Amino acid sequence: MTGRFEVDVKRSRLMWVAQVREHPSAFTQARTLEQLDVFVREVLALVADEPEDAYRDAELVWHFADPTLKAALAARARASAAEERASELTARAVATLAAKQISQRDAARLLGVSAQRVQQISALTIGPKKRGRPVEQSGRATA
Numbered sequence: 001m002t003g004r005f006e007v008d009v010k011r012s013r014l015m016w017v018a019q020v021r022e023h024p025s026a027f028t029q030a031r032t033l034e035q036l037d038v039f040v041r042e043v044l045a046l047v048a049d050e051p052e053d054a055y056r057d058a059e060l061v062w063h064f065a066d067p068t069l070k071a072a073l074a075a076r077a078r079a080s081a082a083e084e085r086a087s088e089l090t091a092r093a094v095a096t097l098a099a100k101q102i103s104q105r106d107a108a109r110l111l112g113v114s115a116q117r118v119q120q121i122s123a124l125t126i127g128p129k130k131r132g133r134p135v136e137q138s139g140r141a142t143a
Contacts, residue, residue, distance in 0.1 A: 001050060004059040007040055009033075011066075023047050094121045 006021040012029070016036045020026035020043070028043045030036040041055040048054070064070060090111055097107040104122065108115040 001054045091125045
């Protein structure tokens with residue numbers, strides 16, 4: 001069975017304790033988070049009177065009560081979004097610099113990345129660089 005379930009998690013002495021928001025009677029505990037994942041899925045099946053593996057594909061969204069952990073996770077999410085935005089802007093800058101016929105080495109220096117990275121980005125956003133002399137329709141090179 002698939003679905004999405006919000007799970008409140010806290011630490012109680014040596015155990016992780018979890019309660020499923022959608023099913024307040026779905027409550028379990030385990031020594032490790034890995035075990036807790038398995039036990040939450042099992043307790044969901046038990047509460048719903050389903051086979052033990054019925055919730056193996058369900059999405060579990062974990063909510064931890066610790067404010068420091070919440071702050072760290074939020075900061076990591078912001079950093080990930082900022083990194084994605086930086087990648088998009090870098091790709092745009094590489095394309096813009098290439099259109100202005102700035103060398104890949106100079107573009108790398110301007111952007112603070114390696115020349116190899118500029119080359120990779122160029123290949124993805126601009127396409128492969130054409131080398132050699134232009135070829136006529138007949139297949140012979142032009143002078």
